[in-house]
Amino acid sequence: MNEPAISAVGLSLAMGLCAVGLDLVPGIVMALILARRSFPGKSVLEALVFLPLVLPPVVTGYFLLRLFSQNSFLGGFLAGIGIKIIFTPAGMALAAAVMGFPLLVRTVRAWLENIDPRLEQAARTLGCSKLSSLFSVTLPLAWPGIVAGSVLCFARALGEFGATAMVSAGTPGQRTIALEIFRYYQSPGHEETVVRLALVSIGLSMVALAASEALIRKTTRLRFEKMSGEKP
Amino acid sequence: MIYLDFGLERGNFVFQGQFSSSSKVTGLMGPSGSGKTSILLALAGVLRPQKGSIRVEGRDFFDSGQGINLPPEERRLGVVFQDDLLFPHLSVRDNLLFGYRRTVETQRKLKPEEIFALLDLEPLLDRGVGDLSGGEARRVALGRALLTSPCLLLLDEPLTGLDLMLRDRLLAYLLRLKNELDIPMIYVSHNFSDLSLLADESVLLTVEQAGKNGKRSRVAAFGDPFRILPVTGQFSSAGGVENLIRGEVVEARPGCGYAVVKSGDLLIRIPLNDNYVGAECYVTIRADEIILAVESLPRVSARNVWTGRIEEIIYLENMALVTVNVGRKIRAEVTLEAARELGLRPGMIVHALVKVRSMRSVVLDRLNR
Numbered sequence: 185m186n187e188p189a190i191s192a193v194g195l196s197l198a199m200g201l202c203a204v205g206l207d208l209v210p211g212i213v214m215a216l217i218l219a220r221r222s223f224p225g226k227s228v229l230e231a232l233v234f235l236p237l238v239l240p241p242v243v244t245g246y247f248l249l250r251l252f253s254q255n256s257f258l259g260g261f262l263a264g265i266g267i268k269i270i271f272t273p274a275g276m277a278l279a280a281a282v283m284g285f286p287l288l289v290r291t292v293r294a295w296l297e298n299i300d301p302r303l304e305q306a307a308r309t310l311g312c313s314k315l316s317s318l319f320s321v322t323l324p325l326a327w328p329g330i331v332a333g334s335v336l337c338f339a340r341a342l343g344e345f346g347a348t349a350m351v352s353a354g355t356p357g358q359r360t361i362a363l364e365i366f367r368y369y370q371s372p373g374h375e376e377t378v379v380r381l382a383l384v385s386i387g388l389s390m391v392a393l394a395a396s397e398a399l400i401r402k403t404t405r406l407r408f409e410k411m412s413g414e415k416p
Numbered sequence: 417m418i419y420l421d422f423g424l425e426r427g428n429f430v431f432q433g434q435f436s437s438s439s440k441v442t443g444l445m446g447p448s449g450s451g452k453t454s455i456l457l458a459l460a461g462v463l464r465p466q467k468g469s470i471r472v473e474g475r476d477f478f479d480s481g482q483g484i485n486l487p488p489e490e491r492r493l494g495v496v497f498q499d500d501l502l503f504p505h506l507s508v509r510d511n512l513l514f515g516y517r518r519t520v521e522t523q524r525k526l527k528p529e530e531i532f533a534l535l536d537l538e539p540l541l542d543r544g545v546g547d548l549s550g551g552e553a554r555r556v557a558l559g560r561a562l563l564t565s566p567c568l569l570l571l572d573e574p575l576t577g578l579d580l581m582l583r584d585r586l587l588a589y590l591l592r593l594k595n596e597l598d599i600p601m602i603y604v605s606h607n608f609s610d611l612s613l614l615a616d617e618s619v620l621l622t623v624e625q626a627g628k629n630g631k632r633s634r635v636a637a638f639g640d641p642f643r644i645l646p647v648t649g650q651f652s653s654a655g656g657v658e659n660l661i662r663g664e665v666v667e668a669r670p671g672c673g674y675a676v677v678k679s680g681d682l683l684i685r686i687p688l689n690d691n692y693v694g695a696e697c698y699v700t701i702r703a704d705e706i707i708l709a710v711e712s713l714p715r716v717s718a719r720n721v722w723t724g725r726i727e728e729i730i731y732l733e734n735m736a737l738v739t740v741n742v743g744r745k746i747r748a749e750v751t752l753e754a755a756r757e758l759g760l761r762p763g764m765i766v767h768a769l770v771k772v773r774s775m776r777s778v779v780l781d782r783l784n785r
Binding site: 300302303305306307308309310311312313314316320321324325 | 457460461462487488489491492493494495497501503504505514515518519560561564
């Protein structure tokens with residue numbers, strides 16, 4: 185594999201990890217809000233969170249461009265303090281994070297909704313504050329959902345094309361696997377690189393899936409063993 | 417000392433009432449839907465009343481006038497929920513120590529070993545909560561609540577969902593807690609017999625349907641026992657009325673096929689099983705297993721024949737609940753027709769007949785094994 189292709193793999197992996205890193209905490213908080221709270225305007229918030237899931241990714245990318253362009257309020261402010269988002273790897277990571285966010289939120293929320301909220305009440309009566317009941321009861325019980333959601337988010341960020349392409353400068357070092365495959369595919373004589381990159385992305389996705397399965401199984405088995413372990 | 421006086425609205429349920437109690441065990445009784453659980457949750461701080469005040473052992477938990485609302489973790493109440501609510505991701509041991517670890521060291525009055533022994537929890541410690549039986553899970557929930565060294569223990573129908581054998585066992589455990597620990601309890605139940613045995617004082621909740629603003633709603637309040645019985649008729653469907661009598665095994669007669677338990681002046685003949693003389697035991701007789709006779713029967717197979725005066729008759733939907741004082745009060749259930757034909761009325765002398773086989777008994781010492 186040639187050098188740009190290898191750097192594309194590295195960048196893709198970095199994008200995936202960055203997206204999970206950026207999304208994890210806000211995603212869990214959002215999932216908690218959507219699973220446990222009811223308030224006026226909840227459906228609007230819900231629609232906003234899940235919008236990237238149904239919108240053409242290019243449109244999401246376009247919104248990001250407008251939001252962070254130097255002419256906009258936010259982009260102008262960031263430029264003022266020396267932060268540039270558009271056409272930088274940071275912008276690409278942000279785009280990947282936005283695309284992966286709804287997948288993480290959806291998965292974690294589904295798990296949270298399966299947890300009896302009265303378990304938290306029980307924890308409260310046993311001396312937990314609201315926050316500590318979250319950390320000692322709710323989140324450990326939602327752990328498999330958090331892992332599964334993170335993997336989905338990672339995989340989504342890894343292969344994201346549309347939104348990332350909109351905010352990428354397209355220069356070497358700003359091309360992910362997906363962008364690189366598209367570029368090589370358009371220029372003749374690079375069939376082989378395309379196939380290789382495709383195989384690499386298949387491999388990465390499968391490793392991520394397998395790792396998450398193993399992680400979930402290991403933690404649940406550990407728990408199970410701890411629970412059903414016999415007294416010596 | 418427990419004092420509460422509050423109003424609570426939840427959907428179409430309205431509760432308004434006040435009571436105070438300084439008994440060791442206070443029973444809270446009422447038909448389903450009368451808000452027993454809501455009252456416990458309000459006490460525990462999980463549910464916030466609209467107005468009023470709650471004070472326990474000299475501490476203000478809630479006072480809408482002064483804007484006081486102590487969060488659950490600062491109230492230090494032990495709650496045993498109706499369906500246990502054990503944490504599925506933790507072992508039995510970690511469940512038990514959950515509250516203990518979060519209790520300030522100076523406030524830990526009960527030691528884990530003590531509670532484990534008291535509730536026979538040792539063999540369960542390393543198991544998962546998933547493979548506990550109903551009775552075991554209930555004991556773990558009880559232990560978990562106790563290990564926070566609570567200033568008040570709230571028990572929400574702790575015997576519900578257990579079969580008869582387990583009920584008797586758990587009841588014996590609860591009696592042991594009552595006798596050995598210095599923790600007041602509020603005991604929610606819709607069963608006469610557990611309350612008559614455990615509670616020093618009982619409060620009854622009444623419910624009535626009320627149409628308010630065109631909506632049907634349930635209005636609950638603390639009320640008077642005898643007004644509620646005919647209205648709901650719940651007690652007959654809630655497992656039947658049982659008599660629980662505490663006594664001592666005074667004699668075992670293998671040749672006759674029974675053992676004799678003495679409770680006050682009353683002699684009760686129960687099945688032999690592994691009773692032994694000197695053991696403290698509890699005898700349970702279901703009210704509907706007792707036959708009442710107006711004249712004494714000369715030759716009868718029932719080995720328990722007690723004579724006493726009728727103190728009270730409560731007429732329910734399909735039967736009459738007759739309280740007879742045979743040295744201690746027992747309740748017998750007869751059909752409405754029988755009550756009519758025999759001409760039962762308070763003050764009348766009757767004979768109560770019970771077969772040995774109709775007795776269930778729990779020997780308290782057996783729990784120590």
